[in-house]
Amino acid sequence: MAKKKATKKHKTPLLDQLESGPWPSFVSGLKRLADDDGTAHGAMMNDLMGQLEQSYKNRRGYWKGGTVSVFGYGGGIIPRFSEVAKDFPESSEFHTLRVQPPAGFHYDTKVLRDLCDIWEEHGAGLIAFHGQSGDIMFQGCKTENVQPAFDALNKIGFDLGGAGPALRTAMSCVGHARCEQSCYDEVRAHRQIINAFLDEMHRPALPYKFKFKFSGCANDCVNAIHRADFAVIGTWRDAMKVNQDEVKKYVAKAGRKYTIDNVITRCPTNALSLNDDDTLDVDNKSCVRCMHCINVMTKALSPGDDKGATILMGGKRSLKIGDTMGSVIIPFMKLETDEDFDKLEELAEKCIEFFAENALEHERIGETIDRIGLANFLDGIDVEVDINMIAHPRTNSYVRTDDFDEEAEKWRQRHGGDKAPAAAAE
Numbered sequence: 001m002a003k004k005k006a007t008k009k010h011k012t013p014l015l016d017q018l019e020s021g022p023w024p025s026f027v028s029g030l031k032r033l034a035d036d037d038g039t040a041h042g043a044m045m046n047d048l049m050g051q052l053e054q055s056y057k058n059r060r061g062y063w064k065g066g067t068v069s070v071f072g073y074g075g076g077i078i079p080r081f082s083e084v085a086k087d088f089p090e091s092s093e094f095h096t097l098r099v100q101p102p103a104g105f106h107y108d109t110k111v112l113r114d115l116c117d118i119w120e121e122h123g124a125g126l127i128a129f130h131g132q133s134g135d136i137m138f139q140g141c142k143t144e145n146v147q148p149a150f151d152a153l154n155k156i157g158f159d160l161g162g163a164g165p166a167l168r169t170a171m172s173c174v175g176h177a178r179c180e181q182s183c184y185d186e187v188r189a190h191r192q193i194i195n196a197f198l199d200e201m202h203r204p205a206l207p208y209k210f211k212f213k214f215s216g217c218a219n220d221c222v223n224a225i226h227r228a229d230f231a232v233i234g235t236w237r238d239a240m241k242v243n244q245d246e247v248k249k250y251v252a253k254a255g256r257k258y259t260i261d262n263v264i265t266r267c268p269t270n271a272l273s274l275n276d277d278d279t280l281d282v283d284n285k286s287c288v289r290c291m292h293c294i295n296v297m298t299k300a301l302s303p304g305d306d307k308g309a310t311i312l313m314g315g316k317r318s319l320k321i322g323d324t325m326g327s328v329i330i331p332f333m334k335l336e337t338d339e340d341f342d343k344l345e346e347l348a349e350k351c352i353e354f355f356a357e358n359a360l361e362h363e364r365i366g367e368t369i370d371r372i373g374l375a376n377f378l379d380g381i382d383v384e385v386d387i388n389m390i391a392h393p394r395t396n397s398y399v400r401t402d403d404f405d406e407e408a409e410k411w412r413q414r415h416g417g418d419k420a421p422a423a424a425a426e
Contacts, residue, residue: 009034010050014057033125040090041125044140047088048124054084068095068143070150074203076160077146093142094124098135098161099153103172103190105130114156122149132227133211134171135161165362166204167352170194171228172214173221181294182216183234183307184335189344190214196345200352207359210352217303218291224315224326229365230351231312231326232335232344236304239284246300251278263293308334311344313351314366324366327374329381331388350381384414 012027019025030049036042055061068079078096085092115136119125124140131137136158141149150160161169170193173179175186193212200206213224216234224231251259256274264272271286272293280300294301311333312326330347334340351365358380359368369377378385 009046010053012049012053015049015053029126036125041120041123041140043090044094044124044142045091045126047090048094048140051082051084051088051091054087063094068146070147070160072202073160075163075166076202078163091140094139095141095143095146097123097138097141097146097149097153098131098133098163098169099138100159100161100169100194101130101134101136101171103170103187103194104174104177105172106174106177111156115153115158118149118152118156122152130171131169132223133161133168133209134213134222135169160202162201162204162209164204165206165208166202166210167197167200167206168209168211169201170212170214171222171224173216175214175216179216180298181219181234181291181303183236183303184216184232184309186214186216186232186234189232189309189335189341192341192345193348197348197352206352206356208362208364210355210365212348218289219295225312226315226323226325227317228315228326229313229355230348231315233310233312234303234307235289235310235332236307237332238304238306240282240287240294240304241302242280242282243300243302244279247280247297248278250297250300263296266292268292308332308336309344311347314364314369316364316366321367321370324370326366327369327391328386328389329378329383331386347381347383354380 015027015030018027027049030045030052034042034045034049036045051062062083063080064083066079066081068077069075070077076098078098080094080096082088082092082094115127116125119127119138122141122145123138126139128137128139138149138153153159170190172186172190173182176182176184177187190212194201200210210230211228212230212232213222213228214232215222215224218233218235220231220233224233251274254262256278260274264274268290269283269286269288271283271288273281273283275281289303294303309332310328311330313329314324315326316324333344335344354377355365355368358372359365360371363371374389375385378389
């Protein structure tokens with residue numbers, strides 16, 4: 001990068017305090033970039049720190065939005081223009097490029113070095129791996145350098161992610177590549193969905209943002225259940241596999257008391273019991289696949305063989321109705337064959353179309369479901385109601401059966417059988 005005249009360092013006493021605690025501070029990283037005297041990104045980071053210090057002092061943010069894009073794209077760039085550009089001219093523009101990561105976050109060292117080189121040449125050198133949507137965040141770029149930076153990233157195979165009211169960049173855990181708890185091919189699911197809906201990412205046309213996230217098991221390493229509009233969580237529907245020899249080894253090493261206190265009694269549904277001979281019994285009908293016992297006794301316990309995924313919708317942070325966790329839409333879906341993954345894509349398409357047509361402006365799909373009711377949403381995406389979708393059990397044991405005959409007939413038509421469920425005793 002071409003050398004520039006060294007700029008005067010801003011005094012940052014408030015920022016300095018953030019380095020005094022026991023934990024690493026982002027301020028140290030900013031200072032390291034600002035100390036690269038005579039370079040464009042060094043000058044930019046120096047003025048950025050000056051503006052940030054003033055924000056802390058005055059308790060006011062000085063960034064405003066605008067419009068910045070690259071040819072053919074309507075999203076992927078977060079524009080930031082400074083309201084105090086006169087005082088801090090080198091950071092008067094500090095745009096962020098959101099870049100799609102590889103599925104499962106798989107990089108080699110050459111790719112990482114290439115990414116760093118590109119951003120040192122065109123931007124501030126400040127990179128965050130990864131944002132809450134999964135993006136590689138290239139932070140600090142002037143308007144004139146946005147297109148050259150994108151061209152360089154695109155040349156090595158990277159594309160912009162989503163920004164604004166659009167489909168956002170998806171995330172998938174490292175999954176089956178390295179994790180023995182994986183219950184489906186997370187990377188394939190991730191890539192198929194994003195490739196199918198790339199236009200919705202690059203050309204924002206939704207009421208608000210929409211996120212997919214893919215976790216291979218209920219450990220949910222990419223925070224899908226509470227941060228994704230459409231969460232795909234690996235699970236299984238047969239019996240958990242138990243290696244009794246390994247159970248005995250674990251108990252012998254950790255002790256019966258430790259095993260009971262930290263495995264058996266911490267099962268949320270009391271599905272585990274330890275026998276006198278140090279073998280383990282599992283009530284699989286009560287097991288909710290929370291993964292705790294498997295995480296603690298990894299060699300002894302593992303997911304079953306009939307694997308697939310649960311689909312949940314509506315997870316998000318606070319907006320109109322507060323924080324929400326995803327609600328179960330599909331209790332179990334196999335994800336093994338081409339046809340299985342195509343069904344996942346078809347479901348995703350129905351959900352995005354319903355969201356686009358029915359959501360209010362600046363409303364997440366979870367808020368749409370809350371506003372119109374889950375039953376109406378399921379009807380809109382052609383999914384039948386399932387008992388596993390219940391968020392909370394009934395607290396009233398009395399059930400009206402006025403329309404039981406009509407409902408029984410619907411049941412017969414759906415299932416093609418002659419027998420309907422038995423009526424409640426009168």
